[in-house]
Amino acid sequence: xxxxxxxxxxxxxxxxxxxxxxxxxxxxxxxxxxxxxxxxxxxxxxxxxxxxxxxxxxxxxxxxxxxxxxxxxxxxxxxxxxxxxxxxxxxxxxxxxxxxxxxxxxxxxxxxxxxxxxxxxxxxxxxxxxxxxxxxxxxxxxxxxxxxxxxxxxxxxxxxxxxxxxxxxxxxxxxxxxxxxxxxxxxxxxxxxxxxxxxxxxxxxxxxxxxxxxxxxxxxxxxxxxxxxxxxxxxxxxxxxxxxxxxxxxxxxxxxxxxxxxxxxxxxxxxxxxxxxxxxxxxxxxxxxxxxxxxxxxxxxxxxxxxxxxxxxxxxxxxxxxxxxxxxxxxxxxxxxxxxxxxxxxxxxxxxxxxxxxxxxxxxxxxxxxxxxxxxxxxxxxxxxxxxxxxxxxxxxxxxxxxxxxxxxxxxxxxxxxxxxxxxxxxxxxxxxxxxxxxxxxxxxxxxxxxxxxxxxxxxxx
Numbered sequence: 228x229x230x231x232x233x234x235x236x237x238x239x240x241x242x243x244x245x246x247x248x249x250x251x252x253x254x255x256x257x258x259x260x261x262x263x264x265x266x267x268x269x270x271x272x273x274x275x276x277x278x279x280x281x282x283x284x285x286x287x288x289x290x291x292x293x294x295x296x297x298x299x300x301x302x303x304x305x306x307x308x309x310x311x312x313x314x315x316x317x318x319x320x321x322x323x324x325x326x327x328x329x330x331x332x333x334x335x336x337x338x339x340x341x342x343x344x345x346x347x348x349x350x351x352x353x354x355x356x357x358x359x360x361x362x363x364x365x366x367x368x369x370x371x372x373x374x375x376x377x378x379x380x381x382x383x384x385x386x387x388x389x390x391x392x393x394x395x396x397x398x399x400x401x402x403x404x405x406x407x408x409x410x411x412x413x414x415x416x417x418x419x420x421x422x423x424x425x426x427x428x429x430x431x432x433x434x435x436x437x438x439x440x441x442x443x444x445x446x447x448x449x450x451x452x453x454x455x456x457x458x459x460x461x462x463x464x465x466x467x468x469x470x471x472x473x474x475x476x477x478x479x480x481x482x483x484x485x486x487x488x489x490x491x492x493x494x495x496x497x498x499x500x501x502x503x504x505x506x507x508x509x510x511x512x513x514x515x516x517x518x519x520x521x522x523x524x525x526x527x528x529x530x531x532x533x534x535x536x537x538x539x540x541x542x543x544x545x546x547x548x549x550x551x552x553x554x555x556x557x558x559x560x561x562x563x564x565x566x567x568x569x570x571x572x573x574x575x576x577x578x579x580x581x582x583x584x585x586x587x588x589x590x591x592x593x594x595x596x597x598x599x600x601x602x603x604x605x606x607x608x609x610x611x612x613x614x615x616x617x618x619x620x621x622x623x624x625x626x627x628x629x630x631x632x633x634x635x636x637x638x639x640x641x642x643x644x645x646x647x648x649x650x651x652x653x654x655x656x657x658x659x660x661x662x663x664x665x666x667x668x669x670x671x672x673x674x675x676x677x678x679x680x681x682x683x684x685x686x687x688x689x
Contacts, residue, residue: 231286231453238283245283245306252281255309259317269488270325272480276472277325281305287387289453290324292333294460298468299328302455311386315363323364323389324452326357328472329494332414333456334465334501347447348425350454352417354390359410364389365451374448387451392417395424463505466498503681508571511660511678516575549628550575550583552598553619555635556609557589560662564680565604568634568660573600584628592618614639616671621647627655634660637669644674 233241256279264271278293282302293300301324308317327333332353339349358364367388371380374394380387392412396405408420425447473495477487484492552572554565576583577600585598589612614635620642623631637659644654657675661667667679 232455233284242283245304247305247309251309252305255317258314259321262318263321268480269476269482269491270322272476273325273472274321276475276479277301279303285453287452288320288324289455290327290333291455292460292465292468297464299472307386311384312365316365316386319361319363322361323357326361327353328469329491330357331494331497334469337456338462345422345426348421349414349418350450351390351448352414352421354450355392355417356412356414358389359392389451390448466502470495470498500681507678507680511571512575551623551626551628551631552583552585553631553633554587555614556587556611557614558611559636559638560634562604562606564662565634569602569604576600586622588616588619589613590615592622617642620644623655623657630656630658632658632660634662636665637661638666641670
């Protein structure tokens with residue numbers, strides 16, 4: 228299932244074959260937008276605000292993020308749209324492409340750290356999640372190959388078969404009973420099922436849509452459209468462009484927020500939440516850079532001076548900042564959230580020491596180890612219990628690192644650290660990272676800056 232985006236040579240080859248009169252192209256698109264507006268005024272307004280272009284760059288259709296104009300564009304192959312699709316199917320394809328945006332697929336898939344093959348499976352799952360809600364989506368023709376086979380239909384005028392979750396089922400190996408995959412699930416839920424179905428490289432494809440896959444992507448079913456999302460742009464730019472598109476459509480359709488479809492309200496809430504999360508990560512990095520002094524170069528006679536040889540000392544990298552991480556494992560913070568925080572730490576370490584020290588705490592302070600970039604925490608590494616920072620702060624006071632970062636929920640008692648210090652002595656620098664659902668008003672905020680993680684979105688996903 229490699230990309231079907233054509234190179235310039237292929238485009239030139241296909242242009243004459245796929246040529247459609249301008250009047251017909253204009254009429255097909257205008258009629259489809261009009262029909263969409265009659266049944267769904269909001270989506271019709273979005274289509275009117277979207278830049279839709281006919282293109283031979285791809286054989287069917289697709290949504291892409293225009294990095295130059297910082298906007299979403301839709302590309303439609305003229306022969307596919309005008310000659311292969313019926314009037315109802317044209318409307319369905321336009322709604323399909325918009326549904327990817329309104330259900331946040333381009334805002335989730337490109338930023339998942341998964342292999343190319345798994346990304347293809349996620350694209351299939353995205354189509355499964357939305358197609359079941361779209362009437363008149365193309366179903367192929369009577370010459371189409373069996374469900375699950377990636378071979379194309381020999382009928383030149385066949386628009387293709389859209390991915391339909393109703394075509395997928397599980398079969399009991401003992402009784403042979405077939406159970407259809409459930410409807411109304413999220414993209415991620417269908418992805419989990421597809422991983423089990425197609426991602427086993429040791430199984431051979433039987434061509435029935437129910438076998439395993441190979442290490443390549445050619446054994447996977449084809450999506451009817453092209454998902455041109457990966458590496459398209461910065462996440463913040465994509466969030467801003469999506470919000471702007473929705474707001475322009477609201478103005479055009481004269482709709483208030485309360486008039487919007489439920490999944491579009493979810494989209495706006497998700498954008499707001501994700502923007503807060505990105506700001507939160509930036510705040511953490513800024514705070515870390517502010518408190519952990521950067522390393523400088525220092526003189527040494529063991530190195531040759533580039534200009535004066537051994538008549539003057541050379542230079543080497545100076546002492547790196549000592550960074551200490553302390554993670555709350557009392558049970559209020561999930562391992563997923565702790566690992567999300569470590570990904571932020573990795574961004575800091577990329578330009579610094581590449582490693583730091585990591586420890587865990589609940590009522591005890593334990594598990595101190597050297598942390599290296601990319602390390603993940605699993606449940607076998609941590610203990611749980613109540614929360615008491617006394618021993619953690621004693622360790623910080625003893626080691627006196629350049630910066631100690633404590634990720635916690637903020638729910639614990641005070642610790643009289645002032646009684647440990649001599650007159651005029653200061654406690655080592657501490658940066659508090661308060662987890663989702665935690666409290667910024669914690670009793671030890673006097674010891675350093677506090678950054679609160681946004682609580683996250685409760686919106687539904689498809």
